[in-house]
Amino acid sequence: MAAAAGFDFRRWRLVLLGGLLVGIVLFAAIFAPWVAPYSPFDLDVTQMLQGPSAAHWLGTDELGRDVLSRAIYAARISMQVALLAVSVGLVGGTLIGMTAAYFGGLVEQALMRAMDLLFSFPAILLAVVLMASLGTSVLNAMIAIGIVFIPGFSRLARASTQAVLRQQYIEAARSIGMSDARIIFREILPNIMAPLMVEAAVAFAYAVLLESALSFLGLGAQPPDPSWGNMLSTGRGFMAQAPWLSIVPGMAMFICVLGFNLLGDGLRDVTDPHMRE
């Protein structure tokens, strides 16, 4: 099918563009010690609040730290948080959604009403409440954001599973004596992966935003650890003298979120048969 038609650039262009932006952010995150020109923690009081220059491409902050280096190291934290949070949401939500759809009845009612309960809170509020009870740390931020994602993934997994359950190959699997667990993981899971992956890419972008929001509020990464959120929070106080303090982390978030959204949209277009011409 697709292989016979050769590589269709138009169909994949969103994926490629999104992948490029995501790739840049991931590269910076993984190779931060080599990419960043300075340590993100080195203070230089003689260089406080300097504008962009040859030595400091994106200027320095209120303690004379290199903004570019901090933004690059911040990508690390954002990527770690987003990766773990999306994993928590994806695994938890998928298990809950598939279980609910497969067994139906009371199991489904109980699980999905619990998901409705979680869903009824605004995401940021739920994350803040979870952080307040778990304590402020990056790990807890990951868990809190992951929990925020569980209801969304569980609904998607449930709806996709219900569609797959109507397929005859599930009946055929039962007719050769397959167990419920095997049917769920071997027959259903591979057939619902595509929509879940699309959702995961979009959730990744959202996780980056949520992590930044939590850090902005002082609940995520704790200073002096750099995070786009707490950089933005600091920059807010120097908006007039040093606008780059806000613009740089803002732009970094913008690139990252745009990248993941394009990737998600692109993947949806590529994997969704209804979108194909």
Added chain:
Amino acid sequence: MDIRSRALENGRPTLSVRDLTVDFPKRSGSFRAVDGVSLDVWPGEIVGVIGESGSGKTMTALSTLRMLPKRAVVSGSIELGQRRILDLSPAEMRKLRGDRLSFIPQDAMRALNPTMRIGRQVGEPLVLHRNLSFKAAVSRAVDLLRAVHVREPERRVEDYPHGFSGGMQQRAMIAMGLALEPELIIADEPTTALDVTVQAQVLKLLKEIRDREKTSILFITHDLGVVSELCDWVYVMYRGKVVEQGSVERIFTEPREDYTKMLLASTPTLFPREAS
């Protein structure tokens, strides 16, 4: 002497269904999909169950596999060999399915998992019931596919279902059903989704399997032509009941019940079909 009268002299039927009743509870009362059906399938016999949509023929087949929707209420008795199907635990039933009792569904395209290679799917019963590794199962799948006349089975096991034609997909399903040499194959309109020439090939294959493996086959269909080509014995179902049964020759030459006569008369034929 037909198979049935020979079989009657020695031994017991492969499948014996007695007074099977299937009810679906509704808001007021219930709907009776199968109403006191009794039927037998003897070793090496191909038995047709024919009837229009909603006559209860598929429900009868699914009862035998214990694959009815959960809300169905089943009574009566079903025996496969010495086992009382309706008394088995779900785990025991699971061991039976695909091993002693296999099922060939109507639409093979939709009965194959699109994300799994043909070889793994055809070999799956061996993994489930004989603890074979997937590698060993796939190499058995090659033999199974060869036995149902799929060309170049060594290469074909690597294909995904969408690379198979309709007829080949149905062959693959049949190969899967044969994997563990079951006592009984239940085929639910396996040729309905196929065009006529492919249909004839699949029917020929089923006959060949019966002759070679001595497998009993319960064949659910609404197609009289198929019944006349394939079956030894026929049950005619109407509104959840068996209205008439008999050898194929008898049913086609001298139907006794009005419904059977109507059914026979309703099939347009230009030339009478020849039994192959």
